[in-house]
Amino acid sequence: MTELERKVAGLPLSPGVYLMKDARGNVLYVGKAVSLKKRVQSYFSAAPKAVKVAALVRRVRDLEVIVAASELDALILENTLIKKYRPPYNVDLKDDKNYPYVRLQESRKYPRLEIVRRRRQDGALYFGPYPSVGALRETLALLQKHFRLRRCSDRQFANRTRPCLNYQMKLCQGPCCREVDPVEYRRRVDQVVMFLRGRGQQVVDSLTAEMTSLAADQRFEAAARRRDTIFALQKILATQEVDSAAGDDLDVVGLAGDENQGFALYLLTIRGGRVVGGRPFAFPRFAGYAGELITAFLQSYYDEASVPPPVVLIPQAAGSHDLLEQWLASLRKRKVSLLTPLRGRRAVLLNMANDNARAFFRQQQQDAADLQQVLAALGRKTGMKRVPAVIECVDISNLQGDFPVASLVCFVNGRPFKDGYRRYRLDDIAGPDDFAMMAAVMERRFGPGNEREKPDMLLVDGGKGQISAVSRVLDRLQVEIAVVAIAKGRDQRGKKSKTAVDRFFIRGRKNPLAVHPHSGAYLLLQQIRDEAHRFAVSYHRQRRRKDLTESALLDVPGVGPVRARRLLEHFGSLQGVRQAGLESLENCPFLDRGTASRVFHYFRS
Known part of the structure; x- marks a missing residue:
């Protein structure tokens, strides 16, 4: 045993x-x-x-x-x-940060609407997540235009001395610089909140009553503004209409797939009887049954997303059904029912969600099959004996040798695998030596002590020089993997050009591979290279910004690395430290009065 x-x-x-x-x-x-x-x-x-x-x-x-x-x-x-x-x-909903929320801090005297990517436990109101950031921006722009809430950040709001362009364009009431009735501003905020909660028709009814009253008082200009707002809101509401029980607040979960092929879910969000969102979710590796998936999904989703509605429609009984209802009720602070309707309007909604889940699942299956064909063609083109299911790509980013970093991204079966992403600082390399930096990354990725599984293929951004630098290290470490270099295309004068075709080199071959620029293999390798480049550049910029910001504070006598970091954390940014008053600096628990005075006068000298 x-x-x-x-x-x-x-x-x-x-x-x-x-x-x-x-x-x-x-x-x-x-x-x-x-x-x-x-x-x-x-x-x-x-x-x-x-x-x-x-x-x-x-x-x-x-x-x-x-x-x-x-x-x-x-x-x-x-x-x-x-x-x-x-x-x-x-079930892993980590990538939900890609779906936006609308955040509103009710505790502010003059709150604003902002789009955020993560929901935090900070006492603010959150609406969402929304499936399309583009559509969300359009909706918020319309709400900002007609309800004239402020758009500036809290720091800008606190330090502004005259109204901004939005005030001049009558898109904001200008509470930063002029007297704005907080009661009237709050009333507008409440109407926006009601609209975002799916009570759009109630907002329209309220505005209609206001318009009638203003017209009766012969305040025709104000009445016309209410009329324009009503028309704009009705236009949005018309696109959200659904045949639901009047005023229903529902989430509807559709299901497709099985235990062998994986699953897909589709979440339909209905507020006030209107569709306000729909989102697909793919679970190709879930090791369980449909009822267990539904339970795991609802746990994960409502733990991160908005408060659950009073009713959630599901395609079949969830695992631990009663306990899940109890847990959801603890989040909502009121009863939540999990229902599987067989007839009526709710059954129609559930069928709609199931149809969307099936369509998404079929598309996922087709995409996976297409990617397998692309990977198989790539394996044949590069002389591999097996399909390169796992591909890693390395890219270097530096500024004339300063702030050198490297990125490593991982793609599994043609899709990004974020758990395999890595970032490296390369401070021990002197000067802008890409070959030495690439060799250093290889040592850290494949050298002794690194127990991560090796990829089927390694892609490097560069040409024959980068392949040689990588190959020397891999040969010494006795690592046998396919290595492909992707070099930017060049024009007739030999200069790099975005319009020229990229060239591909493989380990042990002098001439570039012949890869058709419109083939799936070409486009996939380009996608992987571009993702590695994006990841490297974002890390390089982050590091450069952090180092330059801290170095500016290190010039102040009495401020070392620890105090510099604490100042940035306390005031949020270097600009925040610059704008801080002497009293604010003196109130910092980690600064004595003398150092606070030096910081204050340093930025005003």
Whole structure:
């Protein structure tokens, strides 16, 4: 009996959470169970298993369990551990940061609307997430235009001495520099909040009553402004109409796929009887069944997104159905019902979500098949004996040798794999020596002590010189992988040109490969190179900005690296430190009065 088998045999019958790990101790899957022993034993039984589950079990080498006091405690603990470890076989909504929210700080006297990418526990109101940032910007621009809320940041608002261009264009009331009735401003904020919560028709009714009253008082200009706002809001509402029960607040989850092919979900968001959003989610590696996926998805989504609505429609019963309702109710502070309607208007909505999920799933399947064909063609073109399923790409970024950094991005089956991304500082390389920097990255990526699995192919941004630098290190480390260099195309004068065709070189071959510029392999390698370049440049700019900002403060007598960082954290930026008054600086707990005075006068000398 192996050590793993002994652990499984000795598990308790209590509720709890189990963590499945691979040979390196990486967490592959986190699950919960009413009975730990029965649940975990089911994975290792001889009964037939779904493809994804069988793939998971083959990789499991160790097991850790945490006994919980109740099944609800196990549900909450499972969600916490999934967020902590982000296992590959669980639901992972990490990329939700790509979907925007609208944030409004109600505690401000004159709050503003802003688009953010992450929802924080800071007491502000959040609306979303929204599927399209473009459509969201258009909607907010319209709301800003007609309700005239301020757009400037809090720092700009606090330091402005005269109204900005938005005030001159009558897009803002100018509360930064003139008296604006806070009660009237708050009334407008409340109308915007009501609209964003899906109560658009109530806002229209309220504005209509205001328009009628203003017209009766012969205040025709103000009444005309209300009329224009009503028309604009009605235009938005007309595009959101759906045949739903009047005034319903619903989230509708559609499902497609199965345990062997993976799953896709589609979330339809309905507020006030109107569609306000729809989003697809792909789960190609989820190692569980449909009911478990629904539970895991709702846990992950509502833990990060807005407060759940009173009703969530689901295509079938979720795992731990009653406990999940209880947990959702704890987030909403009121009852939440999980329903699977079979007839009526709600059944129509559920069918709509299922249709969208099926369409998205078919597209995902087709895209995956197309990418496999592209990868197979790439493998043949570069002389590989297998399909390059895992491709890593390295790019260098520096400014004449200053602030040198490198990026490494990873693509799995033709798609970005963010867990495989790495960034490197290359401070020990003197001068702008790309070859030495590339060699240093190879040492750190493939040298002794690095236990990460090797890719099938390594792509480097450059030409034959970069390939030679990389090959020397790989030969010395006895690493056998395919290496491809992608060099920018050149015009007839030999200068780099964006319109010229890129050239590709492979390890051990003098002449460039013949790759058609419109082929899938060409476009995929370009995409990977561009992603590595983006990642490297963003890190280089971040590092340069940080170093230059800190160095400006280090010129102040009595300010060292620690105080410089604390000043930047306290005031938010170098501009914030520059604009800080003497009293604000003296109130900093980490500055004495003398140093505060020197900082204040340094930026005014």
